[in-house]
Amino acid sequence: MPSQLVDKYFRAEDLPQIWCPGCGHGIITRAITVAIEQLGLEPDKVCVVSGIGCSSRAPGYLDFNTLHTTHGRALAFATGIKLANPDLKVIVIMGDGDSTAIGGNHFIHACRRNIDLTTIIFNNNIYGMTGGQYSPLTPKFDKGTTAPYGNIDRPFDICDLASGAGATYVGRGTSYHANVVTSLVKKGIMNDGFSLIEAISGCPTYYGRKNKKGGPVDMMQWQKDNAVTVTAAAKMTPEQLEGKFLIGELKNKPEPEYTKEYQKIIDNLKGSDI
Amino acid sequence: MSNKVRLMQGNEACVEGAIAAGMKFYAGYPITPSTEIAEISAERLPRIGGKFIQMEDEIAGIAAAIGASLTGAKTMTATSGPGFSLKQENIGYACIAEIPVVVVNVQRGGPSTGQPTSPAQGDMMQAKWGTHGDHPVIALCPSSVRETFDLTIRAFNLAEKYRMPVLLMMDEVIGHMREKIEIPNASEIEIVDRKRPSCPAEDYLPFKPEANLVPLMADFGAGYRYHVTGLVHDETGFPSNSTDIADKLIRRLVDKVELNKEDIITWEEENTEDADIIIFAYGCVARAAKTAIKILREKGIKVGLFRPITVWPFPEERLIELSKSVKTIIAPEMNLGQMVLEVERLCNKHTKIERLNKVNGEIIYPEEIVAKIEEVL
Ligand SMILES: Cc1ncc(C[n+]2csc(CCOP(=O)(O)OP(=O)(O)O)c2C)c(N)n1
Numbered sequence: 119m120p121s122q123l124v125d126k127y128f129r130a131e132d133l134p135q136i137w138c139p140g141c142g143h144g145i146i147t148r149a150i151t152v153a154i155e156q157l158g159l160e161p162d163k164v165c166v167v168s169g170i171g172c173s174s175r176a177p178g179y180l181d182f183n184t185l186h187t188t189h190g191r192a193l194a195f196a197t198g199i200k201l202a203n204p205d206l207k208v209i210v211i212m213g214d215g216d217s218t219a220i221g222g223n224h225f226i227h228a229c230r231r232n233i234d235l236t237t238i239i240f241n242n243n244i245y246g247m248t249g250g251q252y253s254p255l256t257p258k259f260d261k262g263t264t265a266p267y268g269n270i271d272r273p274f275d276i277c278d279l280a281s282g283a284g285a286t287y288v289g290r291g292t293s294y295h296a297n298v299v300t301s302l303v304k305k306g307i308m309n310d311g312f313s314l315i316e317a318i319s320g321c322p323t324y325y326g327r328k329n330k331k332g333g334p335v336d337m338m339q340w341q342k343d344n345a346v347t348v349t350a351a352a353k354m355t356p357e358q359l360e361g362k363f364l365i366g367e368l369k370n371k372p373e374p375e376y377t378k379e380y381q382k383i384i385d386n387l388k389g390s391d392i
Numbered sequence: 393m394s395n396k397v398r399l400m401q402g403n404e405a406c407v408e409g410a411i412a413a414g415m416k417f418y419a420g421y422p423i424t425p426s427t428e429i430a431e432i433s434a435e436r437l438p439r440i441g442g443k444f445i446q447m448e449d450e451i452a453g454i455a456a457a458i459g460a461s462l463t464g465a466k467t468m469t470a471t472s473g474p475g476f477s478l479k480q481e482n483i484g485y486a487c488i489a490e491i492p493v494v495v496v497n498v499q500r501g502g503p504s505t506g507q508p509t510s511p512a513q514g515d516m517m518q519a520k521w522g523t524h525g526d527h528p529v530i531a532l533c534p535s536s537v538r539e540t541f542d543l544t545i546r547a548f549n550l551a552e553k554y555r556m557p558v559l560l561m562m563d564e565v566i567g568h569m570r571e572k573i574e575i576p577n578a579s580e581i582e583i584v585d586r587k588r589p590s591c592p593a594e595d596y597l598p599f600k601p602e603a604n605l606v607p608l609m610a611d612f613g614a615g616y617r618y619h620v621t622g623l624v625h626d627e628t629g630f631p632s633n634s635t636d637i638a639d640k641l642i643r644r645l646v647d648k649v650e651l652n653k654e655d656i657i658t659w660e661e662e663n664t665e666d667a668d669i670i671i672f673a674y675g676c677v678a679r680a681a682k683t684a685i686k687i688l689r690e691k692g693i694k695v696g697l698f699r700p701i702t703v704w705p706f707p708e709e710r711l712i713e714l715s716k717s718v719k720t721i722i723a724p725e726m727n728l729g730q731m732v733l734e735v736e737r738l739c740n741k742h743t744k745i746e747r748l749n750k751v752n753g754e755i756i757y758p759e760e761i762v763a764k765i766e767e768v769l
Pocket residue numbers: 170171172173174189212213214215216217240242244245246247248253
């Protein structure tokens with residue numbers, strides 16, 4: 119299966135990828151291609167857009183229409199692509215810093231518009247590409263190179279942020295729970311509107327090392343031990359849920375999609391140009 | 393069908409020109425004095441099957457326009473001062489990723505929020521150097537409503553031909569002024585479309601240049617799957633760390649304009665044949681210069697006008713030639729001296745150069761140019 123996936127969806131000539139050994143980003147990228155495979159999407163009609171960061175290097179290795187944009191701006195570029203050609207299936211990959219710091223404004227507005235983009239945020243709780251500075255997703259008191267005494271910022275909850283801003287499909291997986299990521303991405307692509315999937319990733323090189331989280335395996339073990347499925351959580355007490363995080367589908371509430379609404383305006387105006 | 397005669401504002405002429413050129417997508421953020429360009433695009437585009445979107449800021453405006461361009465649409469974004477600053481990073485992106493897009497800047501007084509409703513020409517050097525790194529620049533500067541229509545079409549044509557952002561540097565006066573213009577019939581308008589590949593997808597190299605240094609551009613979704621990045625990349629579009637590839641790429645991007653200057657550069661001359669003095673002026677200031685020339689010629693002073701229409705690349709050769717036969721070049725500008733730096737750099741060996749600058753938010757009046765010329769005579 120892996121080699122078949124590589125043959126079919128990766129640009130083999132551009133491999134190996136640049137990620138560090140043990141980085142979670144590769145696992146999540148693979149999980150996305152499995153979703154595309156299972157949905158049987160036509161590669162010519164798939165467009166993958168990213169910002170800047172380690173995570174944003176993923177599209178370069180994928181054999182679709184791929185666009186590596188500027189830091190934070192992937193959703194704005196993707197909005198132009200989708201609105202100009204709604205036939206394309208547009209998938210957006212961003213890092214936690216990329217999407218919620220410099221790109222935070224584009225993020226909330228893409229959610230609000232409910233434009234049909236499937237966005238996967240590779241959340242490794244740190245700025246990987248630039249060497250381990252804290253991000254808006256770094257937990258309070260954790261360390262980064264720019265938070266040598268511990269981070270005093272409060273982190274976002276990306277899924278709550280997306281839900282509050284109007285995303286119509288929201289879910290969370292991890293690099294350990296790659297199958298969950300695949301199933302969420304599939305449902306996200308099928309949702310006709312803005313879908314946000316937070317994929318918790320591990321950056322052993324910077325976040326792991328700075329915060330004494332052990333190696334890649336320990337970091338995956340942490341994901342396994344602390345993730346609780348939405349169904350399991352329903353039966354747990356707040357005390358039992360302390361320090362845990364939810365995985366699975368967190369919101370699925372379809373609403374009219376942006377490009378379809380725009381098309382209605384065009385259709386209503388037909389024949390009215392002088 | 394006869395040509396339509398209409399009374400129109402510069403900003404409206406910009407949208408009409410864009411639509412005549414084939415614009416199908418506009419993304420932007422409102423800002424005085426360019427807002428009418430967004431408003432009229434919002435009204436006009438869906439009527440012709442095009443798309444308009446008001447984005448959350450100017451950075452998103454140009455980003456969406458670049459994204460849409462990749463699907464094959466002709467796209468535009470418009471702004472003024474503060475918004476032009478915000479767009480700079482993505483202007484550079486469109487340069488290195490070679491994506492056609494028209495960026496309009498209806499200039500107002502700066503820096504910062506400055507004088508939002510007043511005309512200025514303070515962004516001329518930003519147009520050239522605003523985004524980081526060495527990169528190609530094409531910037532056009534209209535000085536009438538009709539010319540705004542024509543130059544907007546030209547901006548689209550050049551963007552498509554050279555696969556790059558093209559800047560239309562208007563100013564508040566040109567944007568808001570109303571003039572009677574005759575709109576040409578579609579058959580009289582030259583339209584250029586980007587060259588697309590026709591080879592089998594497996595043979596397509598998205599960044600391999602043709603003889604004119606411009607690579608063929610496939611639409612996203614058309615069956616040529618390729619990678620686009622703002623990193624230095626090889627001919628497949630994949631990022632590269634090769635110093636050789638970097639050198640070749642940056643030089644080619646700049647040479648697309650440098651080696652095709654003759655095709656790109658245009659200017660206007662008036663009364664230069666016998667002139668002792670030349671007024672170097674562009675945009676709305678060139679209008680005052682024309683009136684000043686009339687007044688001065690009546691007094692027997694031989695004054696002419698040199699007006700760059702393409703401000704970048706700069707019409708160097710012709711200006712150097714002219715400077716050899718005149719006593720003085722006067723450069724009135726609504727800034728503290730920007731394009732005059734080019735004039736000085738090129739012509740100070742041959743002639744005397746005088747500046748006339750205004751940054752109080754007022755236009756430069758013909759009488760001020762007349763007075764300056766009489767003073768230096
Ligand atoms: C405008 C701009 N500012 C800063 C940077 C530097 N930069 C590159 S990637 C990055 C952060 C990446 O972190 P994240 O988005 O969390 O992704 P990761 O690398 O961890 O996958 C920064 C700050 C940049 N490229 N552009």
